Amino acid sequence: MGWISRLRAALGGGRFAGEKNRNAVLQDRWLQLSHPLFSGRAYCSPDQRWVIGCKVFDNESGNGRLILVNYESDTVEHELNSFAHPMGAAVSNRGTYIVVDAGRGSELEGSLVAIDHRGNELYRKCYHANIFNIGISDCGRYAAVQTANAMDADADLFEVLDIKFRRLVFSRQPVTGWPDQYTFEVDGTGELQAVGVLHKSLGQFFYSSHGEFRDQKAFQDARLGIGHYVAKISAARDLLQTTPTADNAIIALFAADEALQEGAEDRADWGALAHRIRGESYELLGQLPEAMAAFEQALRLNPKVDTQNSASSLRKKLDTNKLA
Numbered sequence: 001m002g003w004i005s006r007l008r009a010a011l012g013g014g015r016f017a018g019e020k021n022r023n024a025v026l027q028d029r030w031l032q033l034s035h036p037l038f039s040g041r042a043y044c045s046p047d048q049r050w051v052i053g054c055k056v057f058d059n060e061s062g063n064g065r066l067i068l069v070n071y072e073s074d075t076v077e078h079e080l081n082s083f084a085h086p087m088g089a090a091v092s093n094r095g096t097y098i099v100v101d102a103g104r105g106s107e108l109e110g111s112l113v114a115i116d117h118r119g120n121e122l123y124r125k126c127y128h129a130n131i132f133n134i135g136i137s138d139c140g141r142y143a144a145v146q147t148a149n150a151m152d153a154d155a156d157l158f159e160v161l162d163i164k165f166r167r168l169v170f171s172r173q174p175v176t177g178w179p180d181q182y183t184f185e186v187d188g189t190g191e192l193q194a195v196g197v198l199h200k201s202l203g204q205f206f207y208s209s210h211g212e213f214r215d216q217k218a219f220q221d222a223r224l225g226i227g228h229y230v231a232k233i234s235a236a237r238d239l240l241q242t243t244p245t246a247d248n249a250i251i252a253l254f255a256a257d258e259a260l261q262e263g264a265e266d267r268a269d270w271g272a273l274a275h276r277i278r279g280e281s282y283e284l285l286g287q288l289p290e291a292m293a294a295f296e297q298a299l300r301l302n303p304k305v306d307t308q309n310s311a312s313s314l315r316k317k318l319d320t321n322k323l324a
Helices: 003-010 216-225 229-242 246-261 268-284 288-301 308-323
Strands: 024-027 030-033 038-044 050-055 065-070 075-080 086-091 097-101 110-115 121-127 131-136 142-147 158-162 167-172 181-186 192-199 203-208
Touching: 030 050, 030 065, 038 065, 038 086, 050 086, 050 097, 065 086, 086 131, 097 131, 110 131, 110 142, 121 142, 131 181, 142 181, 142 192, 158 192, 203 216, 216 229, 229 246, 229 268, 246 268, 268 288
Parallel strands: none
Antiparallel strands: 024 030, 030 038, 038 050, 050 065, 065 075, 086 097, 097 110, 110 121, 131 142, 142 158, 158 167, 181 192, 192 203
């Protein structure tokens, strides 16, 4: 709990003494300043000492506007108007922060820029894709970046950057999709040991400092067990593709049935995919009539689902069994 939260908790959640006379005020993830006059989206450090105010467009400069505030001392550290289109930020406990600048062009692009608490640029990396997610370590040395899908080599990347030494730590495709938060484990010398991705509905999973995903089984189990039906269907599909055994077919079948009960049946796309997984599972288990029924249901929901060959092959097997 940060110092602001502790004070408010001590006072029953209300404003603490003198807060109404502050220059900088946080309210509903929004930063408001009297001097200089400012109102914009707020991004707080984990200890709540530092706050970045971000305004996408400022009428006077034509650019966006960034203000770093030491909220504990109620002082403005610096203001920057050099970013064309600042779309988001993250700030560390040391006041070092990162900001995403989407630029002015119509093409997919984004720059991640790291800045120290004095306003000096430390590192910049440009991407030919939109930047979707970012995070910064508590110490301010490491940054996480995930790009969105695009027709470019920079699309759908998960990268970790070392701000101090201005270098790429690792780059790979993300395993878990878009997390809600990044965490960084460092040793006593500040060297990166692991990077965590936190999903509120699933849990936290870790990549090594070299980018290997360490928690494949835990992530798969979480998606199968407690995830949204989309996560369950995706996990069941991956399970059958990577290890198509009878035991995994039972697990995938159970996950697909749960997904259908939780709302996938009402969606032609996800419902069809769930029934396809049921068909593949039943086929692995040798229950061919049930597999045939599942494939036919998938085709009824979505004629474009890739089960036509499987259904045709099963019909031949069933006809052969009848003749025998």
